[in-house]
Amino acid sequence: MRIEWIASADDERLGDYRDLTDVALRRVLEPEGGLYIAESAKVIARAMAAGHRPRSVLVQEKWLPDMEALLAGADVPVYVVDAAVAERLTGYAVHRGALASMHRPVLPEVAEVVEGARVVVVLEDIVDHTNVGAIFRAAAGLGADAVLVSPRCADPLYRRSVRVSMGTVFQVPWTRLPQWRQARGILHESGFHLAGLALAEDAVPLDVFAAAGHERIALLLGAEGDGLTRAAIEAADTVVTIPMHGDVDSLNVAAASAVALWELRAR
DSSP states (O other), X not given: OEEXXXXXXXXXXXXXXXXXXXXXXHHIIIIITXXXXXXXXXXXXXXXXXXXXXXXXXXXXXXXXXXXXXXXXXXXXXXXXXXXXXXXXXXSOOOSSEEEEEEOOOOOOHHHHHTTOSEEEEEOSOOOHHHHHXXXXXXXXXXXXXXXXXXXXXXXXXXXXXXXXXXXGGTSOEXXXXXXXXXXXXXXXXXXXXXXXXXXXXXEEHHHHHHTOOSSEEEEEOBTTTBSOHXXXXXXXXXXXXXXXXXXXXXXXXXXXXXXXXXXXXX
16 A cells, blocks of 8 residues: 555545535546445445455545555555545545545346345335445345346445445445346346335235245335336236335335345245
């Protein structure tokens, strides 16, 4: 590692970290530029353990020893700044010690990700990064084998998704699906029964569906508010619902994913 002390937020070496609160800039810089931002030593460590390569690391001096231990032997610049420079640079107080600009890995093919999987989670058009991160955490904690995301779903490597997931976006295999016309065939060819979690008159209660004992299940989850699209529901082999009480018709999508994965866990 190469330690470089930087006194100004305008330093050109800090371009990857500048204006992180600007959503438009972040979308251009990270997904299309092949980078994403990992925040905190724990998340950076999990990303590196998954084989992701840091392009640079931004750290405040008091957390430098943690980075020295983590990056021992790595050929990566470590930019050391004070708290005022970090806040001016990013637009918020950096409380978690470090940020890393990470090279975005090439996404694997769907067949590679689902090979050997029993339960996979499919996220259709979920645009809230907090929900995406929370679902990944549920998937990791409750035994899902992989996550597949639709073309319009929020980026799991977006900084907030990574943070909310507690770094489990690096633990659970994932990739993007094509549109439903092609995706349904890919999942069926891999032997998955598609279960769409939605409200419908003919929906099967979750516990009844779980008791049916399908060998491989793809659990389809839709966006908060709108739920699954018509195309997703038509692609599903079974529409499944979580029975509710108290005049409540549904749960937040991240909470629903946790309930469903618990019920579908290997017994």
